[in-house]
Amino acid sequence: MAATTGKTRPNITQNEKLLFELSTPGKRGYQLPPMDVPEADPAETLGAGNVRDEIRDFPEVSEVEVIRHFTRLSTWNYGIDLGLFPLGSCTMKYNPRVNETVARTEGLAWAHPYQPESLSQGAMEIVATLECMLGEIFGMDAVTLQPAAGAHGEFTGIMMVREYLASKGNPRKKVLAPDSAHGTNPATAIIAGYEVANIRSNERGMIDLESLAAAIDEDVAALMVTNPNTVGVFEQDIAKICGMLHGKGAQVYMDGANMNALVGIARPGDFGIDVMHSNLHKTFSTPHGGGGPGAGAVGVRSHLEPFLPAPRVKLADGRWTWDYARPQSIGRVRAFYGNFGVLVRALAYILAHGGEGLKKATVDALLTANYVRARLEKRFKIAYDAPSMHECVFSDTLQEARGVRTGDVAKRLIDYGFHPYTVSFPLIVHGSMMIEPTETEPKQELDAFCDAMLAIADEIESNPEIVLNAPHNTRTPRVDEVRAARKPKVRWQRE
Amino acid sequence: MAALRYLPNSDQDRAEMLAACGLASLEQLYSHLPAEALIERPLVLKPGISEYEIVDYFKRRGAECGAGYASFLGAGVYRHYRPVMCDVVVSRGEFLTSYTPYQAEMAQGTLTTIFEFQTMVSQLTGMEVANASMYDGSTAVPEAALMAMRITGRDRCLVARTVHPEYREVLHTQARNARVHVETFGYDTRTGQIGLAELERLIDARTACVIVQSPNFFGSIEDLKAVADLAHKHGALLVDVFTEAVALGLLAPPECADIVVGELQSFAISPSYGGPYAGIIATKEKFIRQIPGRLVGETVDAGGNRAFCLTLSTREQHIRREKATSNICTNQALIALMATVFMSVYGKAGLRELAMQNHSKARYLADGLDRRFTAPFFNEFVVRAKSPEAVNKALLEKKIVGGLALGRFYPELEDSMLLCATEMSAKAAMDTVKEALS
Structure with missing residues (x-):
């Protein structure tokens, strides 16, 4: 009889080769209908030099082997559908299945971006409706849905800041980012042609106003701020901070990765933010899918509206139309109109909740995070005493005394049946453990998670080895990441 | 209220959790926010609706979008x-609701499929290295240009007018950062291929890359070998773009290019009014450390078995911050999986x-x-x-x-x-x- 650890019990899993190793010449998993036109002779129509030989080592497998292959691989994965996924800053909430259904609605799924506007009214209305609703939620005057992801939204926002400042005569040189910022923020600033200056956080986990004041000068284009910030704390001085930047003619960009803490409670537009993005695959429940697709809606105050990416959807004579006549626009950041299928899912999420429901979800997200904090803070050191919003961040200092670090606790959590929290981020917290449960976790699951964390804390006292060598119950024990990077092998090749 | 169906806790659960937090009311969870940040009124949004009403709403929008038309x-x-199989696989919750595979021990499913994806993209394009996918074909173009600039230390990109016009617009937006310099060259009005003579006049020692598409926006197949020879003669890289991935089943792979970028929408990804799609970027082994985005590599686990993990992350923003190769932090894993299933079928x-x-x-x-x-x-x-x-x-x-x-x-x-x-x-x-x- 196998032992139960937390929510898990080891079970048999299937081994599975790579498709290329399964492959057998002559096997096929498809059948095309007979052609109703004559077959071309490519050597003649394309020129022999333009025609390829066979695609060497491309798979040859049957339909049965395809479904078994991918189903077996799927059992090696973990997802929200299996349980709590407390990755801080990632907002791994339940992905409503109806959203998958509606994204596959025939007229929407088969709509070509260049089909006539007269045949696209429904799709355009979805874009316009979502823009309008997000504008209300953000407290922003206009929203673009063109960016394909959060980091892409950051780029869009900072490029708008650049064009706006350039229109005033000087695009300026620097972007400020707190040392707690997501790595995408400084990387974005560079891609947008700026230098980056880091701002220190204070002992409360918030932006240090003195450091900020010292850094603001006429060269600063913008501050990129995450609020609540990456330690899960609301920047209490945010209105003052915005005023400080505005006073020197600079803009304030908000990374809305943590918007799930604010919907229906506070609006960035109201507390002074000029431009922000929100990851629709976080706050608005569209699936992460193992790392995308996402969507990064960007909201702006009216002074930045002329700089939004083109085209913009607008109503003319009672019909939706794409407006390309946007002379001050930064241009396109992506072909067509954005990740439309993701937008459909986000709109379905908002429609399901309505205004009151969205606020209720936010409050529950705050409640679950604070509940986890309350249950764990006797055994794990909370990084900052300030009140937590939708996530709580601990430091591993108590565990480090026994030689166990955040990454080890994370691996041991897997044995208990949970995906780990975010490990070692933000960088300002020593051995960070960043936990975001989201509102879609029942108390039973939260309790199981807290029980697991507390059991691990006990193990660290009594038997640290079991934690240091975790995971033990997975089909794959600890993976050697150093070896992978030493001599990278990023494709299969025949021996 | 309809939305309660996604919120699993009862009022009793809430009361117990509040008590454990030492709080008397739900409002106390956010009452510490500064008054000027709090919104005093409810959001102006309609009340939540049921699943049935949601399906009906989108059916009506879909009916306004020309279902049943043939299209050219x-x-x-x-x-x-x-193929039906594509949706069957991507609908499995273990794939659909998983995250970027940072925790390799519980993400071997995603990691293995990405390794297969990278392999098949390499096989199709004749390149040695492909990443885990890009947002789409259009955004892959400026990423290729930036990569070429890093490799060559030059700042000028020459792009053919026969590259998809919207892809070029995305490249021009990137060029507004004042560090990338983009110039466009024309096409031969008889053949619909690039104007090689014009390119030859423009190319110089500042040119980081020449960007062409084949088959190009007019459908014309380019003589990539001739462009590659010209680019290489001047120490520049050739970036080849494709938009129709099915062509790779028949056309000679762009082996003479240094970087290949393209769009995989043709591989089982619905047109979906423009997205989400999945782009690719592939290159030669020697440029692997300059490729943007996620890469999955082979390794072993503690038991000595083959395993996969994200690798070379020292290129990436979450480690390198302002020194990263790109600000990209996600790929299009689920869409890439759809394309992987398509290629397998x-x-x-x-x-x-x-x-x-x-x-x-x-x-x-x-x-x-x-x-x-x-x-x-x-x-x-x-x-x-x-x-x-x-x-x-x-x-x-x-x-x-x-x-x-x-x-x-x-x-x-x-x-x-x-x-x-x-x-x-x-x-x-x-x-x-x-x-x-x-």
């Missing part, structure tokens, strides 16, 4: 049959047969029409039409969406349209289009 639009987005023989059907249908459609350019084409080509708008209007009445009128992107081609045929183009509909154009 291509131009970067193609109508191909989607069709396989070696199927992709070729599919490509042959596309090419044969397009040849049939083009036969007898007044083609604008002479270069060979795969499944898209440009035809003259006195008024493309009038032709399209007439076709629309027969429930056919015609070709793309080119005047909006190329004023000199106001009398031309871009037509595309795929395996889904029926002979009867093609005959109707041919009739309307003759």
Whole structure:
């Protein structure tokens, strides 16, 4: 009889080769209908030099082997559908299945971006409706849905800041980012042609106003701020901070990765933010899918509206139309109109909740995070005493005394049946453990998670080895990441 | 209230959790926020609705979007049959609801499929390294340009006018950062291929890369070898772009390019009014440390078994911050998985047969029409039409969406349209289009 650890019990899993190793010449998993036109002779129509030989080592497998292959691989994965996924800053909430259904609605799924506007009214209305609703939620005057992801939204926002400042005569040189910022923020600033200056956080986990004041000068284009910030704390001085930047003619960009803490409670537009993005695959429940697709809606105050990416959807004579006549626009950041299928899912999420429901979800997200904090803070050191919003961040200092670090606790959590929290981020917290449960976790699951964390804390006292060598119950024990990077092998090749 | 169906806690649960937090009310969870940040009124949004009403809302929007029309639009987005298997696989919660595979021990499913994806993209493109996917084809272009700039230490990018116009617009937006310099070169008005002589005049010692598309926006297949030779002679890289991935089943792979970027929408990804899609970026082994985005590599686990993990993350923003190769933090894993299943279902023989059907249908459609350019084409080509708008209007009445009128992107081609045929183009509909154009 196998032992139960937390929510898990080891079970048999299937081994599975790579498709290329399964492959057998002559096997096929498809059948095309007979052609109703004559077959071309490519050597003649394309020129022999333009025609390829066979695609060497491309798979040859049957339909049965395809479904078994991918189903077996799927059992090696973990997802929200299996349980709590407390990755801080990632907002791994339940992905409503109806959203998958509606994204596959025939007229929407088969709509070509260049089909006539007269045949696209429904799709355009979805874009316009979502823009309008997000504008209300953000407290922003206009929203673009063109960016394909959060980091892409950051780029869009900072490029708008650049064009706006350039229109005033000087695009300026620097972007400020707190040392707690997501790595995408400084990387974005560079891609947008700026230098980056880091701002220190204070002992409360918030932006240090003195450091900020010292850094603001006429060269600063913008501050990129995450609020609540990456330690899960609301920047209490945010209105003052915005005023400080505005006073020197600079803009304030908000990374809305943590918007799930604010919907229906506070609006960035109201507390002074000029431009922000929100990851629709976080706050608005569209699936992460193992790392995308996402969507990064960007909201702006009216002074930045002329700089939004083109085209913009607008109503003319009672019909939706794409407006390309946007002379001050930064241009396109992506072909067509954005990740439309993701937008459909986000709109379905908002429609399901309505205004009151969205606020209720936010409050529950705050409640679950604070509940986890309350249950764990006797055994794990909370990084900052300030009140937590939708996530709580601990430091591993108590565990480090026994030689166990955040990454080890994370691996041991897997044995208990949970995906780990975010490990070692933000960088300002020593051995960070960043936990975001989201509102879609029942108390039973939260309790199981807290029980697991507390059991691990006990193990660290009594038997640290079991934690240091975790995971033990997975089909794959600890993976050697150093070896992978030493001599990278990023494709299969025949021996 | 309908939305309660996604919120699993009862009021009793909430009360217990609040008590554990030492709080008396839910409002106390956010009452510490500064007053000027709090919104005092409810959001102006309609009340939540039921699942049935949601399905009905989107059915009505879909009905306003021309379901049931035949279409001859291509131009970067193609109508191909989607094998049932693709949706079956991506609908599994273990894939759909998982995250970026940072925790390799519980993400071997995603990591293995990405390794297979990278392998198949390498096989198709004739490159040695492919990443885990890009947002889409258009955003892959500036990433390739930035990569070429890092490799060569130069800052000038020459892009062909025959590259998808919207992809070029995305590149021009990137160039607004004042560090990338983009110049465009024209095409041969007879062949519809790039103007090699003009390129030769423009290329210089500051040129980081030459960016061409093949088959290009007009459907014309480019002589990549000639462009590669010219670029390399000047120490520049060749970036090859593709928008129609099915062509790779039949056309010679762009092995002479240094960086290949493209769009995989054709591999089972619904047109979906422009996205989400999945882009690719592939290159030579020697440039691996300059590639942007996620990479999955092979390694072993503590038991000595083969395992996979994200690798070379020291290129990436979450480690390198302002020194990263790119600000990209996600790929398009689920879409890439869809494409991986598609490639598995069709396989070696199927992709070729599919490509042959596309090419044969397009040849049939083009036969007898007044083609604008002479270069060979795969499944898209440009035809003259006195008024493309009038032709399209007439076709629309027969429930056919015609070709793309080119005047909006190329004023000199106001009398031309871009037509595309795929395996889904029926002979009867093609005959109707041919009739309307003759």
